[in-house]
Amino acid sequence: MKTELFIDGKWVPGSEGSFPVLDPSSAETITSVARAGLDNLDAAITAAHAAWPSWAATPPRQRSEILRRAFEAMIARREEIAALITLEMGKSLADATAEVTYAAEYFRWFAEEAVRIGGELRTAPGGANRILTFQRPVGVSLLLTPWNFPAAMATRKVGPALAAGCTAVLKPAEDTPLTALLLADLLAEAGLPNGVLNVLTTDKPGDLVAEALRDERIRKLSFTGSTQVGRLLLAQAAGHIVKSSMELGGNAPFVVLEDADLDAAVEGAMVAKMRNHGQACTAANRFLVHESVAEEFTTKLVSAMRAMPSAPLINERAVTNVEAKVEISGGTVLLGGKRTGQPGFHYPPTVVTDVPRDSVLAREEIFGPVAPIFTIQDDTDAVTFANATEMGLVAYVYTADLGRGFRLSEQLEAGMVGLNRGLVSDPAAPFGGVKESGLGREGGFEGIGEYLETTYVATSW
Missing domain, CATH: 3.40.309.10 (Aldehyde Dehydrogenase; Chain A, domain 2)
Incomplete structure (x- = not known):
């Protein structure tokens, strides 16, 4: 069971000590995990930023194959992952097993989408010029996941981010950090290069996330959680106009x-x-x-x-x-x-x-x-x-x-x-809401677009 932070391909202790993870069915402590400090955050962003150029330049097929291997590994280790979800989240083993299958599908879906990132060439209405567009990864992504689906909410964000060529810092919920750490280990075994995915755990997320959004190297924010917290994060993301997608509350x-x-x-x-x-x-x-x-x-x-x-x-x-x-x-x-x-x-x-x-x-x-x-x-x-x-989810x-x-x-x-x-x-459908239930979509053909920017080239011949 991994309990340290995952930064630049290495397991490192948290500079702020550790915090307990409880079993909801008994209220007893399962284990303690590392509490990330601001120096750990800087190290994670630095690693992700350094890895981004080479990962963005990695051929889509290679990125795809890493995600495909991660899918296969999740299915092969389904019982192990499900048992961990049940332990730290409290859902039944049957529900946890179903979640692992569902979560793994996001790796397979976006493995397939990685090789279909497109652009287009068309003639301008006036007839003299051409309009050329292409898409490229937005950059270092901050991924904030909730506790209720600790595997699926992670793969639903990590999958498209990596498929698009982005690098990421993942901060899982404090109640269920163990599943995210296991997924990081699994992706490393699947061949993910160092620094492409970094995982920080903490039970004091406010200061850590606020500091991350003050860092101009963070170019993408994806958050799943309450509308109240979503409003706060959007205000913080406005400082550097960070591209944001949010899946918020429902009614x-x-x-x-x-x-x-x-x-x-x-x-x-x-x-x-x-x-x-x-x-x-x-x-x-x-x-x-x-x-x-x-x-x-x-x-x-x-x-x-x-x-x-x-x-x-x-x-x-x-x-x-x-x-x-x-x-x-x-x-x-x-x-x-x-x-x-x-x-x-x-x-x-x-x-x-x-x-x-x-x-x-x-x-x-x-x-x-x-x-x-x-x-x-x-x-x-x-x-x-x-x-x-x-709400309108x-x-x-x-x-x-x-x-x-x-x-x-x-x-x-x-x-x-x-x-x-x-x-x-x-995984093949666009998940998301209207009104105060969020911005953007996860999954489906639309999901990878949240991690891409479009460049237009004006030309003629």
């Missing part, structure tokens, strides 16, 4: 219309709500159910939620936050709603009905296994309530009428829509 509506297959809707709801025990930005946050089927849907959802075992949240702060929101929700708790008394940071699957539309459960991201149910009268009511939030719609579903999808203010599906994430 996903899960719309169930009166013609929906309720069994399929409940099955989708369990995926959309309970994946990662509700700790996902894509989690269904508000269940908007047509009044004519609300009682039946609620009964079926309570039954499905009751069959789910309690799982830990990431830390004590998370449990306290979810518990407080349920207590002041103003609704009727049909299931759960209280801590289980188990060791660690457990909170049970919870269903709340009769929730006012101005409740905290309607206004704020829950990030836990709580399903608040609201009734709607018609499609207009559904769209109005669904869009009544500053994902929405879900269940209906038997596909045309109706497409019409609602066009009206919903969301970057992604799950139409009769409870899972939207796919």
